[in-house]
Amino acid sequence: MLIRRTAFLAVVLTLLPIATQAQNTPAPKDAYLYFVWPQDGMKIKSPFWCRFGLRNMGVTHAGDNFANSGHHHLLIDVNAPLDPNEPIPQDKNHLHFGAGQTEAHIELPPGKHTLQLVLGDAGHYPFKPPVLSQKITVTIK
Amino acid sequence: MPGEIYHIRQGKDGSYPADGPPRRLATIVAADIAGYSRLMTIDEEGTHARVMRLRRELIEPTIAEHHGRFVKSTGDGFLAMFESPVEAVRCAIIIQQSMVGRNAALPRENWIQYRIGVNLGDVIVEPDDVYGDGVNIATRLEGIAQPGDLYISGGVYEQIKHKLVCGYQSLGDRQVKNITDPISVYRVLPDPAAVIKARPMPGLAVAVVLSVSVIASAAAATATWYFFVWQPKHLAALSEHAPAQTPNSTKPTSVAVPQTVPLTKPETRSSSATAPATPQVAITSPAQPSPIIEPEMVTLPGGKFAMGSNDDPSEKPIHQVDVKPFAISKFPITVHQWNQCVAANACANKATGKDDAPVTNVSWGDTQKFIEWISRITQKEYRLPSEAEWEYAARGGMQTKYWWGDQRLPGMANCNGCNEAYDATQPTKVGSFKPNPFGLYDMGGGVDQWVTDCWHKNYQGAPVDGSAWLDVDCSSHVIRSGSWKNDPSYVRPASRDHYDTNVRYPTHGFRVAQSL
Numbered sequence: 001m002l003i004r005r006t007a008f009l010a011v012v013l014t015l016l017p018i019a020t021q022a023q024n025t026p027a028p029k030d031a032y033l034y035f036v037w038p039q040d041g042m043k044i045k046s047p048f049w050c051r052f053g054l055r056n057m058g059v060t061h062a063g064d065n066f067a068n069s070g071h072h073h074l075l076i077d078v079n080a081p082l083d084p085n086e087p088i089p090q091d092k093n094h095l096h097f098g099a100g101q102t103e104a105h106i107e108l109p110p111g112k113h114t115l116q117l118v119l120g121d122a123g124h125y126p127f128k129p130p131v132l133s134q135k136i137t138v139t140i141k
Numbered sequence: 142m143p144g145e146i147y148h149i150r151q152g153k154d155g156s157y158p159a160d161g162p163p164r165r166l167a168t169i170v171a172a173d174i175a176g177y178s179r180l181m182t183i184d185e186e187g188t189h190a191r192v193m194r195l196r197r198e199l200i201e202p203t204i205a206e207h208h209g210r211f212v213k214s215t216g217d218g219f220l221a222m223f224e225s226p227v228e229a230v231r232c233a234i235i236i237q238q239s240m241v242g243r244n245a246a247l248p249r250e251n252w253i254q255y256r257i258g259v260n261l262g263d264v265i266v267e268p269d270d271v272y273g274d275g276v277n278i279a280t281r282l283e284g285i286a287q288p289g290d291l292y293i294s295g296g297v298y299e300q301i302k303h304k305l306v307c308g309y310q311s312l313g314d315r316q317v318k319n320i321t322d323p324i325s326v327y328r329v330l331p332d333p334a335a336v337i338k339a340r341p342m343p344g345l346a347v348a349v350v351l352s353v354s355v356i357a358s359a360a361a362a363t364a365t366w367y368f369f370v371w372q373p374k375h376l377a378a379l380s381e382h383a384p385a386q387t388p389n390s391t392k393p394t395s396v397a398v399p400q401t402v403p404l405t406k407p408e409t410r411s412s413s414a415t416a417p418a419t420p421q422v423a424i425t426s427p428a429q430p431s432p433i434i435e436p437e438m439v440t441l442p443g444g445k446f447a448m449g450s451n452d453d454p455s456e457k458p459i460h461q462v463d464v465k466p467f468a469i470s471k472f473p474i475t476v477h478q479w480n481q482c483v484a485a486n487a488c489a490n491k492a493t494g495k496d497d498a499p500v501t502n503v504s505w506g507d508t509q510k511f512i513e514w515i516s517r518i519t520q521k522e523y524r525l526p527s528e529a530e531w532e533y534a535a536r537g538g539m540q541t542k543y544w545w546g547d548q549r550l551p552g553m554a555n556c557n558g559c560n561e562a563y564d565a566t567q568p569t570k571v572g573s574f575k576p577n578p579f580g581l582y583d584m585g586g587g588v589d590q591w592v593t594d595c596w597h598k599n600y601q602g603a604p605v606d607g608s609a610w611l612d613v614d615c616s617s618h619v620i621r622s623g624s625w626k627n628d629p630s631y632v633r634p635a636s637r638d639h640y641d642t643n644v645r646y647p648t649h650g651f652r653v654a655q656s657l
């Protein structure tokens with residue numbers, strides 16, 4: 001259902017006018033990005049639903065330039081610091097949720113993993129200041 | 142008093158209340174398949190099976206999801222009823238867009254395209270059918286819609302115009318058969334930007350196009366159909382010129398498969414990257430002053446290969462795939478080629494960067510617009526490669542980790558860590574690195590490349606005939622090749638990843654393919 005809904009959202013939202021290549025998009029100071037689930041230190045089974053929380057900002061589709069809104073990126077086992085002047089990378093450790101998803105079905109091998117959320121602007125750049133969640137550690141049973 | 146309540150949904154033997162059968166206001170969706178009898182002539186059983194499958198996998202679930210009711214099948218189409226006009230139009234859009242995806246991997250003569258009409262009106266509801274002018278108008282709208290199009294009546298438009306972000310092109314008032322008053326008709330364009338380019342074609346031009354094509358074409362029946370289906374939305378001038386063009390003037394270069402291994406000394410380096418100096422087709426049109434640079438295609442013979450690897454869970458299990466012969470573009474589509482589509486108002490976002498750099502920041506949806514345009518303008522059937530075709534082409538007849546062997550080598554691909562020099566800001570121009578044994582450039586590194594397939598997390602249940610693996614509902618498509626920003630493990634021909642279908646990202650590009 002969720003997938004269908006997001007798919008539909010993707011279809012509809014791409015129809016909106018688009019302007020990308022934004023940089024240094026301002027974010028409100030009180031923006032707060034966090035994991036609804038799982039939480040730091042949890043021992044969980046894989047696959048699991050990872051749920052993203054965001055306060056004082058809105059979630060929108062990548063490509064949309066609405067003020068105070070962005071889209072989620074989930075960083076898995078990423079140690080490199082975030083480059084504020086580059087789009088958030090896209091690879092197997094940087095998952096993108098540009099259709100406005102607020103949760104994801106994640107499959108990870110057993111062991112310890114770090115998870116961190118980063119909010120991206122219309123052009124996938126981090127905001128200024130960057131809107132980041134706490135980096136949490138989970139153990140997959 | 143309980144006796145006053147009667148069931149709205151009556152059984153066949155149920156008696157109607159004194160004032161006749163139940164009437165109600167409903168949104169009616171009428172759809173039929175364009176050229177159904179032609180499809181049946183080509184392959185009766187196959188077409189029937191496909192239509193039934195579509196009904197089961199796409200039509201009925203999509204209607205149910207939008208709280209509608211599948212009223213009945215009409216042989217080559219269906220009738221559905223909705224409470225809400227918004228849901229009805231959403232449902233119709235999803236069906237039309239899903240069909241684009243499903244058709245993408247097929248040769249054009251096998252495409253199934255629906256024409257859909259939506260009307261809001263008073264209808265008589267029977268258990269197995271609906272009747273009334275409300276239904277007839279929907280059917281008439283469907284009848285005048287172009288294949289792949291969605292026409293709605295003025296009544297529906299008024300209800301949804303501020304609720305659904307789409308383009309609506311007014312086609313004026315139309316007199317339709319057996320309906321006294323003219324009906325105002327709107328064409329729904331999922332992309333609002335498309336409204337500008339869409340202009341109704343004058344009746345005279347249709348006549349010209351049709352007669353020219355009939356005379357000019359030897360294979361009259363098929364060609365005329367192509368024309369009818371593919372031309373009407375576009376400039377009459379172009380259509381008139383099209384038959385004069387020689388579509389086969391650009392023979393793809395043929396490449397022999399090195400069956401064992403040997404690196405058939407390929408062309409050292411492409412000096413001019415976009416370079417298809419020979420295959421150009423000049424198309425005269427006021428909108429297109431410069432000749433269209435067609436993608437340079439390389440024909441690959443079919444063959445069996447082992448798809449996948451054990452390097453990543455997504456690449457398992459390794460499975461044998463039998464690929465049919467096909468052609469694939471020698472380079473990724475360039476900024477210049479993309480911007481010609483933009484200049485023709487057929488693609489939305491103007492690409493930035495050098496002309497001979499690969500186009501980036503395109504979504505899977507964007508690639509479909511380009512393919513539609515280039516197919517139309519060249520009268521050739523372009524499509525994205527399937528995932529299996531992409532990997533087959535990228536391997537170049539090799540089963541090693543990379544097409545050149547199992548070890549990393551500088552000068553082979555553009556990635557972060559592949560070479561000593563590295564520019565993070567942009568991809569190098571196409572053809573900057575060595576081609577693989579099939580003579581294809583940038584199959585690995587450079588830009589991520591969209592393929593036809595929906596994303597599946599591994600190959601459990603994957604097709605083995607080289608066709609694209611599609612789903613009804615596909616919110617994420619496969620990308621291949623890895624980009625200049627990824628590490629060398631992404632350059633492997635087996636490496637695969639995915640991304641939201643309609644989201645653009647600065648490292649995503651594509652190349653095109655053709656069935657033979």
